[in-house]
Amino acid sequence: MIIKWAGSKKWLFKRHPHLFTIKYNTYFEPFLGGGSIFFLLRPKNACISDINEHLINCFKALKEDPKSLYLDVKKLIDSHSEETYYLRRDEFNRSPKPELFLYLNRTCYNGIYRENSSGKFNVPVGKRSSSWLPFSQDDFVYFSEVLSNANIKQQSFLDTLSGVKENDFIYVDPPYIKENSFREYGKDVFSPDDLGDLVSKLNELSKNNKILFSNFDLPNVRELFVGPQWKFQSVEQATNISGTKKGRTKMKEVLIYNY
Numbered sequence: 001m002i003i004k005w006a007g008s009k010k011w012l013f014k015r016h017p018h019l020f021t022i023k024y025n026t027y028f029e030p031f032l033g034g035g036s037i038f039f040l041l042r043p044k045n046a047c048i049s050d051i052n053e054h055l056i057n058c059f060k061a062l063k064e065d066p067k068s069l070y071l072d073v074k075k076l077i078d079s080h081s082e083e084t085y086y087l088r089r090d091e092f093n094r095s096p097k098p099e100l101f102l103y104l105n106r107t108c109y110n111g112i113y114r115e116n117s118s119g120k121f122n123v124p125v126g127k128r129s130s131s132w133l134p135f136s137q138d139d140f141v142y143f144s145e146v147l148s149n150a151n152i153k154q155q156s157f158l159d160t161l162s163g164v165k166e167n168d169f170i171y172v173d174p175p176y177i178k179e180n181s182f183r184e185y186g187k188d189v190f191s192p193d194d195l196g197d198l199v200s201k202l203n204e205l206s207k208n209n210k211i212l213f214s215n216f217d218l219p220n221v222r223e224l225f226v227g228p229q230w231k232f233q234s235v236e237q238a239t240n241i242s243g244t245k246k247g248r249t250k251m252k253e254v255l256i257y258n259y
């Protein structure tokens with residue numbers, strides 16, 4: 001995916017394709033992140049959102065003018081060095097722009113997005129493992145075409161879910177709540193109360209819509225889903241979310257869905 005993002009769910013789409021071959025009116029993804037499922041699914045009608053404004057502004061720029069975004073990022077990548085990385089990071093923190101966001105995302109440590117308590121992006125420079133930008137201008141145009149069917153919004157999950165009508169499909173991938181796991185995508189932390197509010201809304205929406213939810217497989221996550229409509233499937237997934245060798249463990253995720 002063009003934007004690297006912690007918690008990418010590409011594996012979910014590849015390993016469980018049957019969960020995505022369903023009929024629906026509008027596709028909703030309120031915790032978009034890098035949008036791995038959205039770009040693989042390519043829905044005809046979608047509402048996608050995230051609370052991170054820089055991420056969302058970057059997707060909007062990709063949708064509206066993919067060629068300019070590509071040329072601007074390519075220029076930044078072509079002149080990349082450790083020194084320029086920190087200059088660009090300061091520039092981004094003073095005056096954020098989509099091309100700076102994408103440049104930092106592609107060249108920072110592990111593609112992580114983290115902010116300090118005053119909301120400044122503070123991830124150090126990454127180590128090169130392959131090309132910094134393994135995409136062409138045509139790839140950017142392709143991603144823009146996929147985004148042309150989507151309404152892209154910077155907002156919290158409850159605002160997005162308030163737009164769900166009937167026979168819609170909602171893929172829900174909130175940050176993990178477990179202690180010490182990677183759950184800070186910005187200065188705001190997704191809390192257990194947020195998870196409670198989210199699932200109570202999903203219980204309500206499950207009467208008339210198809211819902212797929214993924215998270216750590218924990219009893220206090222499962223027990224929030226109330227009613228016989230919910231199916232639970234435990235899946236093992238290797239993760240390297242911490243970016244360290246030690247942090248590269250297998251963890252149990254749960255898929256919860258009602259169709």
Ligand SMILES: C[S@@+](CC[C@H](N)C(=O)[O-])C[C@H]1O[C@@H](n2cnc3c(N)ncnc32)[C@H](O)[C@@H]1O
Nearest residue numbers: 007008009031033034035036051156157173185
């Ligand atoms: C696990 S990631 C989603 C990863 C995505 N499925 C992918 O494949 O890249 C969770 C996302 O939730 C977003 N988020 C955190 N709190 C939120 C909130 N209150 N409302 C909406 N999005 C939020 C984070 O910015 C992050 O992008």
